[in-house]
Amino acid sequence: MLILYSWLKEYLGEAMPSVEETERLLTFHAFEVDGAEVLDNDAVFDVKILPNRGSDCLSHRGIARELASIIGRPLAVDPLATTPPELAKTDKLSVSILNPHACPRFTASLVKGVVVKESPAWLKARLEAIGQRSINNIVDATNYAMFALGQPLHAYDADLFPQVEGKWQFIVRDARPGDTVSLLAEAGKTEDRIIELFSSELLIVDGSSDIPIGLAGVKGGRYAGVHQGTKNIIIEAAHFHPTLTRQTARRLGIVIDASKRFENEPSRELPLYAQSEIIKLITDIAGGTFEGMIDEYKERKDNPSVVVTTARTNALLGLSLSLSDIKNIILRVGAQIVREDEISVTAVGPFERTDLLIEEDFIEEVGRLYGLENIASVVPPALPITEINARHYYSEQVRSVLLDLGFSEVITTSFQKKGDLQLKNAVASDKSYLRSNLKKNLVEALDKNFLHTDLLGIDGVRVFEIGTVFTKTDQGVAEHISLTLGVRLKGGGHSPKDDVAITTAVEALSQSLGQAIVASANKGVAEINFTELLSRLPQPTAYTPFIKGKDVSYKAPSVYPAVARDIALWVGSETDVTAVEALLRATAGPLCVRLALFDTFTKDNRTSYAFRLVFQSYERTLTDTEVNAVMEKIYLTVKEKGWEVR
Numbered sequence: 177m178l179i180l181y182s183w184l185k186e187y188l189g190e191a192m193p194s195v196e197e198t199e200r201l202l203t204f205h206a207f208e209v210d211g212a213e214v215l216d217n218d219a220v221f222d223v224k225i226l227p228n229r230g231s232d233c234l235s236h237r238g239i240a241r242e243l244a245s246i247i248g249r250p251l252a253v254d255p256l257a258t259t260p261p262e263l264a265k266t267d268k269l270s271v272s273i274l275n276p277h278a279c280p281r282f283t284a285s286l287v288k289g290v291v292v293k294e295s296p297a298w299l300k301a302r303l304e305a306i307g308q309r310s311i312n313n314i315v316d317a318t319n320y321a322m323f324a325l326g327q328p329l330h331a332y333d334a335d336l337f338p339q340v341e342g343k344w345q346f347i348v349r350d351a352r353p354g355d356t357v358s359l360l361a362e363a364g365k366t367e368d369r370i371i372e373l374f375s376s377e378l379l380i381v382d383g384s385s386d387i388p389i390g391l392a393g394v395k396g397g398r399y400a401g402v403h404q405g406t407k408n409i410i411i412e413a414a415h416f417h418p419t420l421t422r423q424t425a426r427r428l429g430i431v432i433d434a435s436k437r438f439e440n441e442p443s444r445e446l447p448l449y450a451q452s453e454i455i456k457l458i459t460d461i462a463g464g465t466f467e468g469m470i471d472e473y474k475e476r477k478d479n480p481s482v483v484v485t486t487a488r489t490n491a492l493l494g495l496s497l498s499l500s501d502i503k504n505i506i507l508r509v510g511a512q513i514v515r516e517d518e519i520s521v522t523a524v525g526p527f528e529r530t531d532l533l534i535e536e537d538f539i540e541e542v543g544r545l546y547g548l549e550n551i552a553s554v555v556p557p558a559l560p561i562t563e564i565n566a567r568h569y570y571s572e573q574v575r576s577v578l579l580d581l582g583f584s585e586v587i588t589t590s591f592q593k594k595g596d597l598q599l600k601n602a603v604a605s606d607k608s609y610l611r612s613n614l615k616k617n618l619v620e621a622l623d624k625n626f627l628h629t630d631l632l633g634i635d636g637v638r639v640f641e642i643g644t645v646f647t648k649t650d651q652g653v654a655e656h657i658s659l660t661l662g663v664r665l666k667g668g669g670h671s672p673k674d675d676v677a678i679t680t681a682v683e684a685l686s687q688s689l690g691q692a693i694v695a696s697a698n699k700g701v702a703e704i705n706f707t708e709l710l711s712r713l714p715q716p717t718a719y720t721p722f723i724k725g726k727d728v729s730y731k732a733p734s735v736y737p738a739v740a741r742d743i744a745l746w747v748g749s750e751t752d753v754t755a756v757e758a759l760l761r762a763t764a765g766p767l768c769v770r771l772a773l774f775d776t777f778t779k780d781n782r783t784s785y786a787f788r789l790v791f792q793s794y795e796r797t798l799t800d801t802e803v804n805a806v807m808e809k810i811y812l813t814v815k816e817k818g819w820e821v822r
Contacts, residue, residue, distance in 0.1 A: 187240035189252025230440030235326030266468025276474035327450035328434035345383025393421035636665035674700030
């Protein structure tokens with residue numbers, strides 16, 4: 177979330193740290209800050225709000241309160257510090273909530289005589305600084321209040337609602353199959369979107385006509401939208417169930433600022449505070465008169481009383497804090513201490529902190545405000561191994577055997593485009609099924625990696641994977657560990673030599689494990705039920721001692737493709753191959769990253785050497801013209817040496 181420094185300062189006043197200190201404090205005590213963009217006499221922070229703090233910190237007031245807790249100072253201005261504001265009621269509005277679980281609270285206020293126009297410069301500047309497009313003073317005011325307090329709001333044109341018996345009537349109900357709602361155009365689009373609904377969504381409807389006017393918690397409808405000629409408005413501030421809101425928003429692909437806040441469950445106490453803020457703001461920048469409001473509060477949800485003990489806090493954090501230390505830190509977050517004794521305090525979090533529900537939640541607050549950097553690292557005592565993990569033990573043994581035979585281990589995805597077991601919530605359209613074997617993945621790995629054999633200087637690709645596969649059964653889903661080997665020794669696909677190499681590897685595994693393994697190679701791939709194999713192996717009693725191998729160095733590979741060229745030449749039988757290699761390397765220059773001899777024979781007192789040269793750059797993709805120029809230089813040098821290119 178983008179946070180404006182000057183906006184935070186309005187809440188913190190003179191206690192506001194510098195831009196640099198604000199970034200440091202948030203990073204070390206609260207949230208990761210991706211950076212601060214310095215503006216004229218201001219700055220914008222990109223703050224990564226953690227999911228457990230989305231309820232209160234997706235707002236400027238929330239971040240300001242967080243800073244106040246960190247530095248141990250009260251907020252200079254806190255719109256949530258007082259008891260809920262007393263706002264005049266009106267009998268011109270009514271609401272009927274048919275599903276209190278999905279909508280435990282709904283408030284609406286009536287403001288008459290507003291003038292819809294361009295927002296004042298200060299409001300536009302603040303919204304634009306945090307990436308929001310200015311629309312008009314009414315819509316901008318609702319967005320401003322949301323980014324200030326974290327409570328989404330929506331404004332309707334009251335004159336577009338038919339009144340019944342002198343009242344504007346709202347109904348909050350579940351959608352019915354066949355219901356449709358026309359939603360306001362999304363950012364960057366000009367056309368409204370008509371959504372056909374099922375029965376899982378929650379709707380706000382016009383009570384006089386039963387026409388849906390908004391998708392509750394997600395997006396407002398075109399019906400009764402605010403426009404340039406609007407004079408009288410109704411402002412909604414409600415609380416909608418977080419899970420229901422998330423499901424609806426994700427299913428319809430409408431994840432916007434309002435739905436993000438509702439799905440993180442802001443406090444049910446916020447709507448009244450938000451109404452107070454928005455009424456003051458709108459009457460200030462758009463004129464008009466506040467006529468009153470309604471507040472239908474069906475289900476309260478107060479924060480629980482939580483006992484926090486000294487022993488548990490110090491045990492989890494590895495500290496030696498006193499009860500007084502713990503109490504003072506808890507008070508800094510705005511919590512109340514309702515009871516205390518010699519070993520514990522009973523705390524109730526502030527209403528906006530819907531995440532403070534158990535003792536560990538408060539202990540986390542103590543740890544981060546005390547400073548995680550002040551907690552000394554302690555190496556835990558070594559625990560005796562009571563049981564050797566057979567899968568881990570034998571997996572390592574299998575790896576050792578196969579690595580010695582020139583195989584490389586691969587780890588491929590568990591998801592695929594087609595299969596028998598479809599995921600309910602797929603991560604992507606081409607990853608919507610679980611794999612039932614590893615063969616297809618290994619064939620893809622062989623195809624992709626054979627292209628690099630020249631660059632790596634290997635005669636083929638040998639890979640294996642140890643991974644979980646899933647199958648459908650009458651009882652549901654079964655899974656087991658699979659060990660799959662794949663070999664590709666020449667380009668163009670499978671050859672009989674591939675199966676021979678796999679058979680050799682399987683025999684080596686059988687000998688190492690002391691258990692006959694039956695595995696048929698099919699087109700260069702063989703799959704073994706490793707779970708079944710493990711059941712036949714003895715339970716290990718001790719891990720094999722680790723022996724450190726020789727040190728190796730690593731160099732990142734080039735991201736650009738390699739180009740291979742072959743050269744075969746006749747030299748005198750007395751000419752040593754190392755001399756030929758040295759000449760070729762020197763002539764080829766730095767673009768030649770590998771030179772390998774792959775054929776040699778002697779005839780008529782001459783020797784033929786055949787080399788493969790591999791060219792690659794770290795800066796660009798090489799062209800045939802560049803590589804051919806190097807090869808022409810090599811041909812010329814070889815000719816000058818008296819050798820003959822075949």
